[in-house]
Amino acid sequence: MENVALADPAAHLSIWALFMQAGWVVKLVMIGLLCASIWTWAIIIDKLVAYGRMRMALNRFEQVFWSGQSLEDLYRTLADRKTTGMGAIFVAAMREWKKSFEKGAKSALALQTRIDKAMDLALTREMEKLEGRLGFLATTGSAAPFIGLFGTVIGIMTSFQAIAASKNTSLSVVAPGIAEALLATAIGLLAAIPAVIAYNKLSSDANKIGMRMEGFADEFSAILSRQIDEKVAQKA
Template identity: 85%
Template sequence: MEQLPLAATGAELSVWSLFWQAGWVVKLVMIGLLGASVWTWAIVFDKIFAYARMRSALDRFEQIFWSGQSLEELYRTLADRTTTGMGAIFVAAMREWKKSFEKGAKSPIGLQTRIDKAMDLALTREMERLESRLGFLATIGSAAPFIGLFGTVVGIMTSFQAIAGSKSTNLAVVAPGIAEALLATAIGLLAAIPAVIAYNKLSSDVGKLGVRMEGFADEFSAILSRQIDEKVAPRAAA
């Protein structure tokens, strides 16, 4: 007969029961952290697929660019399309190149500077797009444990109030409030740990993609520099 209260207490300490027994503040903390965890995983999977598509796009563009196809023909192919990565950098540089020649560019240095700035702006936009929403992962990784700790403090305060109201330190009185507090902490860690790991991994992937695009921009700048010396420099000297 004395085993029944313990069995009942065990049932009351299930995760689902603890959630419904928690105070409204602790419930809000748990719901907020669970929502943040779901959104974190949504961002993680979206970025994994987005970065995989970007790597494939960079590989395809490099293969086409170094295949020997003329720059003018490649530009006509890409100019009217929505381009990303190296394609966007290439189109930005060629568009500035063509605009400058249509207006009769005379200064090789000025043309080279404008082309480099156009590629830098395109690269910046691409990096901003790749890094979008990574800040949310960093925020969750750093803030979720403290939000869970807030729920823990509220839960422990509830336990002390229960002790004071019942004037008993029996485990059956103290356990539910402490369990609620620990559950809030656990959910906070559940949201924070994947967010931190994902942020570090995805930031590393973004850095590698950025290095590839920046390397292409430097190579393409050198190619255009040679063409500027051939076309614009003699005209400026004349």
């Protein structure tokens, strides 16, 4: 019988028991934070996979682009496909190039400006895809600890009210209420810490991928600029 009596306090302090004993406000806080944590990990896994695929796509495109294949052949290959990364930037530039010459481009400077704008827009769209949902990680990382603290404050207030009503301040009475209140803070940190670490890591990765695409856009702009000058010289 003594062993059973000793086991009861531990049973009341288990995580599930603390959750079930908590008030409805604290329960809502805990459930919300757990949902945020699950969604945070879903975003992290999805972004890690997506960034890995993007790096592979960039490497493949660079190998093909610098292999010596003509720009026209490469454009015909990619024009009807769903392209991403450097491929999307290349297709946007070549599409503007072809449209301008089909309509009889008169100004080399205007053509170069339109091509650069087309590549900038394509780069912006690709960066939006890369950075999509990262804002949720930043929000979770900054807000989750405070949301958990809110649940803790509510739980402690409820616990003190119970202590005042029972007029008993023994540890066996105080401990469960304090523990269930602190559980909300623990869950808030559980959601916030991975979110902050992942946001910093994924933001850095996105910037590196963006710099690679921006570097390609600059190089391709220089290539097209030389070809525009050659065509202008031929017409003259």
